Amino acid sequence: MHTYLITGGAGFIGANFVKYMLATHADAQLIVLDLLTYAGNVHTIESDIDGVRCHFVKGDIGDRALVESLFEKYPIDCVVNFAAESHVDRSIEDPQLFLVTNILGTQNLLNAARKAWTTGRDATGYPTWRPGVRFHQVSTDEVYGSLGPDGFFTETTPLAPHSPYSASKTSADLVAMAYHDTYRMPVSITRCSNNYGPYHFPEKLIPLIINNILEGKQLPVYGDGSNVRDWLYVEDHCKAIDAVIHRGRAGEVYNVGGHNERKNIDIVRTIIRTIRQLMTKQPAYRDALRKRIAGPDGLPTVDWIDDSLITFVTDRLGHDQRYAIDPTKISTELGWRPETDFETGIVKTVRWNLEHQDWIREVISGDYVGYYERMY
Ligand code: NAD
Ligand code: DAU
Numbered sequence: 074m075h076t077y078l079i080t081g082g083a084g085f086i087g088a089n090f091v092k093y094m095l096a097t098h099a100d101a102q103l104i105v106l107d108l109l110t111y112a113g114n115v116h117t118i119e120s121d122i123d124g125v126r127c128h129f130v131k132g133d134i135g136d137r138a139l140v141e142s143l144f145e146k147y148p149i150d151c152v153v154n155f156a157a158e159s160h161v162d163r164s165i166e167d168p169q170l171f172l173v174t175n176i177l178g179t180q181n182l183l184n185a186a187r188k189a190w191t192t193g194r195d196a197t198g199y200p201t202w203r204p205g206v207r208f209h210q211v212s213t214d215e216v217y218g219s220l221g222p223d224g225f226f227t228e229t230t231p232l233a234p235h236s237p238y239s240a241s242k243t244s245a246d247l248v249a250m251a252y253h254d255t256y257r258m259p260v261s262i263t264r265c266s267n268n269y270g271p272y273h274f275p276e277k278l279i280p281l282i283i284n285n286i287l288e289g290k291q292l293p294v295y296g297d298g299s300n301v302r303d304w305l306y307v308e309d310h311c312k313a314i315d316a317v318i319h320r321g322r323a324g325e326v327y328n329v330g331g332h333n334e335r336k337n338i339d340i341v342r343t344i345i346r347t348i349r350q351l352m353t354k355q356p357a358y359r360d361a362l363r364k365r366i367a368g369p370d371g372l373p374t375v376d377w378i379d380d381s382l383i384t385f386v387t388d389r390l391g392h393d394q395r396y397a398i399d400p401t402k403i404s405t406e407l408g409w410r411p412e413t414d415f416e417t418g419i420v421k422t423v424r425w426n427l428e429h430q431d432w433i434r435e436v437i438s439g440d441y442v443g444y445y446e447r448m449y
Contacts, residue, residue, distance in 0.1 A: 076102045078149045080134050080182065081156030083113035085273050086211070086307055090155065091118050093311040095127060103127045104147050106134065111440035112159065117272050117432070134178035137185070144189035151207045151318055152186055154179060157245075160276055161215075161238045162448060165390050168237035175241035176248065183208060183252045183260075190258075200256050209318045210249040212264045214303070214330065214396045215239035225399035226264075228326045235391045250324075259323035263314055266330035266398045269418065270307035271425045275437055276444060278302075278337065279419075282344045283426045284433060286378055289364025292345075293449050296388035298338030301395040305331045306413035306421075316407040330398025331411035341383055347423045349378050361427045386449070 077094065081087040082105035094101050105122070107113045109131055115122075122129045128147075132139045134156045143149065156178060158164065158171045186208050191200040217226040218233030234243040246262055253260040273280040282292050313329040321327055335343075352358045352375045359365075359373045368374030403409045413421070426433060437445075 074100050074102055075151060076104065076147050076149045078104045078106060078143060078152045080106045080154045083107040083109055083115050083118055084155060086268055086310060087155035088117040088272050089270065089307045090153065090311045090314065091121055091127065093308060095121055101126065104143060104149065105129045106132055106143065107156065108133045112274050114436055116435065135173065135181050137181055140181055140185040141188065144185055150205055151209065152182055153209045153211065153314060153318065154182055155211045161236045162389060164236055164238035171237050171241040176244045179210065179245040180248050183249060187252065187256060187258055202259060206259055207318050207323065208258060208260045209314065210246060210260065210262045211314065212246050212262050213239065213242050214264050214266045214398050215393065216243040216246060216264060219393035220395040220397055225397045226328060227399045228328055228402055235393055253324045261317050261321050261323055262326045263317055264326060264328050265310050266303035266305050266396055268307045268310050269304055270422055275433065278340065279344065279422065280426060282341050283423060284437065286345065286348055286382065287361050287363050291384040292341055292382045293384055293386040294338055294341055295386060296392060297385065298336060300337050300392060301334050303330045303397045304333050304335060304415060305329065305411060306418035309411040309413055313403060313409050316409045320407050327403040328398045328400055329403060330400050333415045334397050342380060343419060344423065345378060345380060345382065347420055349375050351423060351427065358427045361430050
């Protein structure tokens with residue numbers, strides 16, 4: 074039995090990882106630690122928490138006593154740190170929480186793991202470590218800054234973050250590697266491109282556009298829509314992390330991405346087209362529409378769902394132009410490759426959103442209302 078501390082496991086990628094690990098590793102016991110901020114939703118993983126293979130603890134990764142108590146209570150041998158403030162626009166609005174959670178919270182986890190996992194010292198004074206332990210930091214391609222029209226981020230690309238969010242993630246990466254270099258702690262890092270898929274919080278581009286279409290709202294595109302992101306289906310990210318924590322080398326960074334670059338404007342147009350096609354083929358999907366205009370057949374029409382909904386709005390401050398990952402290292406060393414192409418993944422994602430309206434309604438109540446009004 075391996076015991077994993079999964080932080081941020083009630084958020085988008087963390088929850089997908091919890092489900093993926095339970096489905097693929099029969100010997101896994103998961104301890105999910107999540108503060109349940111606006112971005113966390115325990116209902117997402119409610120059916121996974123059985124008190125045997127999966128335990129849930131509500132709390133802060135920065136809470137020293139709590140985190141140390143988890144290492145005392147459970148035989149944790151792997152930490153996968155997803156917990157973070159993750160939204161760039163919120164970091165521009167109010168940076169401080171990003172530094173506290175993403176940097177100090179990560180350092181608190183590292184320190185608790187160090188305390189629990191060191192077994193003594195070797196002849197040269199370095200700590201010795203319980204065999205088989207691993208601290209894995211889930212990081213982002215944003216630490217590398219922005220690319221021009223050509224080239225890719227490799228693991229040796231200089232770190233050059235721009236937003237308060239990416240600066241905090243970069244700092245956390247440096248602190249994590251400092252624990253490796255100073256104490257020889259078995260630390261690994263993955264830096265992944267933009268994820269999409271089920272349980273994506275609708276402040277992020279793809280689920281925001283889907284939700285706005287259903288509500289009949291304008292679709293806000295920052296600047297001229299030419300910024301490029303490199304999109305990866307979330308399950309492929311989970312598989313990459315699984316490969317790195319079990320087979321990746323300690324002290325190493327692995328970039329994760331699927332060579333799937335898209336301009337934001339093209340993403341928005343693809344979603345408009347996909348929703349129209351799905352609703353035309355399967356009229357039952359129109360139940361998800363909150364803006365309903367009756368067509369001649371009495372069903373809500375989809376005629377109004379077109380590119381005229383797109384509105385170009387004021388650009389994000391310091392908006393990175395292009396991200397693109399070179400995943401050669403993880404592919405050649407660990408045999409990881411993305412399995413879901415974008416055309417398949419985006420249809421699955423739109424369908425998931427149409428079929429999980431209760432989940433969407435729950436997460437867009439409360440904090441989201443005020444946030445949306447401030448932003449748009
Ligand atoms: P998310 O915002 O959906 O989820 C973050 C989770 O962390 C939430 O459940 C939240 O409640 C929890 N959390 C926040 N502060 C906490 C604290 N102090 N203590 C405990 N829990 C806390 O984020 P996500 O999109 O799932 O991203 C997960 C991780 O992956 C982040 O570290 C992010 O930087 C990284 N990442 C995200 C993407 C992406 O495209 N979303 C890509 C690459 C890397
Ligand atoms: O690259 C990995 C990163 O991807 C992660 O580290 C972050 O946690 C995650 O939030 C994501 O950051 P982005 O800023 O790239 O994602 P977001 O969905 O916020 O925006 C994607 C692009 O779409 C970006 O260029 C900004 C643009 N955008 C976003 C929103 C919310 C719009 O044009 N309109 C919008 O309303």
